[in-house]
Amino acid sequence: MNEIKIFSPATVANVSCGFDVLGFCLDSVGDNMVIRKSGKKGIHITKIEGFDLPYETVSNVAGVSALAMYDKLDVDFGFEIEIYKNIKPGSGIGSSAASAVGSVFGMNELLGRPFNRTQLTQFAIKGEALASKCEHADNLAPAIFGGFTLVKSISPLEILNIPSPNNLYATIIHPQIEIKTSEARAILPNEIPLSKAITQWANFGSLIHALHTNDYELIGNSLNDVVVEPYRSKLIPHFDDVKTEAIKAGALGAGISGSGPSIFSLSKGLVNAMNVKEAIKNVYSKTEITFDIHVSKINNEGIKILNLK
Amino acid sequence: MNEIKIFSPATVANVSCGFDVLGFCLDSVGDNMVIRKSGKKGIHITKIEGFDLPYETVSNVAGVSALAMYDKLDVDFGFEIEIYKNIKPGSGIGSSAASAVGSVFGMNELLGRPFNRTQLTQFAIKGEALASKCEHADNLAPAIFGGFTLVKSISPLEILNIPSPNNLYATIIHPQIEIKTSEARAILPNEIPLSKAITQWANFGSLIHALHTNDYELIGNSLNDVVVEPYRSKLIPHFDDVKTEAIKAGALGAGISGSGPSIFSLSKGLVNAMNVKEAIKNVYSKTEITFDIHVSKINNEGIKILNLK
Known part of the structure; x- marks a missing residue:
């Protein structure tokens, strides 16, 4: 080998x-x-x-x-x-x-x-x-x-x-703009209100529980970021529209992927994920910004071997 | 009825x-x-x-x-x-x-x-x-x-x-001192470092995962409070000693119960929980402060009916 x-x-x-x-x-x-x-x-x-x-x-x-x-x-x-x-x-x-x-x-x-x-x-x-x-x-x-x-x-x-439910799909739009990692970091405050931190860990604990219990609705309700998204979403044009339209089209929730500019959403099933794709495509098609959209099942295997010699 | x-x-x-x-x-x-x-x-x-x-x-x-x-x-x-x-x-x-x-x-x-x-x-x-x-x-x-x-x-x-593992027990010591809720609240900062908030939700997510997977060791490793305990533990005499001795005696972890003054610990099995009881009793026995200690299995039923007429 x-x-x-x-x-x-x-x-x-x-x-x-x-x-x-x-x-x-x-x-x-x-x-x-x-x-x-x-x-x-x-x-x-x-x-x-x-x-x-x-x-x-x-x-x-x-x-x-x-x-x-x-x-x-x-x-x-x-x-x-x-x-x-x-x-x-x-x-x-x-x-x-x-x-x-x-x-x-x-x-x-x-x-x-x-x-x-x-x-x-x-x-x-x-x-x-x-x-x-x-x-x-x-x-x-x-x-x-x-x-x-x-x-x-x-x-x-x-x-x-x-663990996560079997039928979970992601739809991801990548607007072709540059966000410098340094800028995405600099925009975050060093200190945050304790009350917001509590909301964040309540949501995070709920998300972990929802993933364990295959509770799609709770996955959606838990996908709330009250700490980082309010700052970083400003760096991504039309973020709010994409999020709103994704959820309207059937996504469980949506947010910033990494430090952006990609925006992810999660959906139950491929049909919903494809509907979300169309909905967010419509948002960016009205702009001058070029973009890619990916639809993917959650990959439970991770990195994999294609060929061995 | x-x-x-x-x-x-x-x-x-x-x-x-x-x-x-x-x-x-x-x-x-x-x-x-x-x-x-x-x-x-x-x-x-x-x-x-x-x-x-x-x-x-x-x-x-x-x-x-x-x-x-x-x-x-x-x-x-x-x-x-x-x-x-x-x-x-x-x-x-x-x-x-x-x-x-x-x-x-x-x-x-x-x-x-x-x-x-x-x-x-x-x-x-x-x-x-x-x-x-x-x-x-x-x-x-x-x-x-x-x-x-x-x-x-x-x-x-x-x-x-x-959900939680079947064999989880709590040992709780109640030192008979008064902590005013107003004081326990006033001692907390309004803002906390983002870095500490992240550590806290990493631990909290891990704790929820550990409870779901009956992972006693991870329950212990996740029972870390970097946000509130450093402030409130100062209001409880001998808190650090109690925590240290509880863990030495076999507790998975320990912390402040509510806003104190009680200190809880969690243990795998009744024997460990009883050993923890002895260890923390020793800490407070050396002081002038009177105290109660309770050992209890986690009660999965909650409030219950004793009698109906």
Whole structure:
């Protein structure tokens, strides 16, 4: 086994009331990557298609996470990485996370799985930090574990896999505008009212309970972010309209994906998710802003092997 | 059916990271109450034993909640209430909540259950507000629903019953000191750091997940309150020692019960809970402060009927 081709999925982080800790994994959007053992020691990025990203290992998210793992190995060979990027960098659906987990997942498979999924996340955090300038795992965890994940803590790294109903679909619109991560961060207050924090954890606890009990209605009622969305939604044109129309069209709830600009919604069943797609397409079609829309089942498997040689 | 005798349980509110929204119900501590149909219209408190509480209906918590329900009825009779109080007022284990739910639960049974549990909680909120000067349900909900409850919202009132492992026990120490509710409130900041709020909802989400999955270890790891406990624990002498010794003796975790002064801990199994009892008894035995200690299984049934006539 010298070569592996994988699908590294896009992910939605934050999920309204789960700011900074919750995420879920998508099925129909993601990168492909090929990882290959090589006689040449070290990590080498040999191909990048789709978007213009750096080939230099230490400047590439997939390279940095691969190096973090490689430093723990004592092997006389190296790895080549090919990246076939579909997730646009900066879209807010975990583009850098997909790259960061892809390399380490692939290497781990080729090595016979010496590391568990939490350890893989730990390596990938190093790659993610290159892109986002801080160590976080709310996109990495769902990409590696699949489904919904709760990052209970970063240090030590503790990740919980939260079950979810079978028939849950996401509809995601990516307006092609740029939101700088630094701006999305700077807009948040350092302090928040205790009363709002209480509302947020009531909603978050309810969401975790709703996911456990397959209570679609409660999932919708819990998807309220009173802390972050009021600030960050201002950076996304027509956010309120998209949210309103999504819910009117049958979505359980909607919110900002990651730090934006993508907006996610969750729906019970594919039909609702497709209706939501049409409704939010209508909102943005009236504007000058170009956009992509993705509809995806929640991916409970996470990152997966497409081919082994 | 003209008379009912009930057991109205003590409860623990807040439960560390679940500040203001989570609570659980105790089994071995509670008040007894008798509710009786009477030819005399209105609500009349005819007996109070245990503690010195007002007989005047509008000044008594059980009376006020009973009146809230009575106002919704169109009946040509009234109710008499007898209160046999075991839960010390001001102990922090839901003394006023037990009184508030007892009257309305008993009346509802005598009337053939015209109201559901959420509606009973709504009436009881009026009584609780007399004692605590604000409308909250974090002790009422577990007393009425049993087990662990999450008050998702007060208006509209939404209560979720959270399942919990079978073998979960609470050990509660009540140091006989007075903490004024007003003081316990005034000590809290109006604003908290966003970073601490995030830690709190990560822990709270983890606790809900842990209760669903019978993960005792995770229950313990999630019982961390980084928002309120650092302030309020200063009002409780030897709080840190009690917490440390409880955990050393085998408790999963410990924290302030309600707004104190009681301190609760949770343990897997009765043996651990009894060991915790000895350990925290040792802490307070060295002081001049008198105290009670209760050990109780989590009461999944909530308030219950002892006798019907």
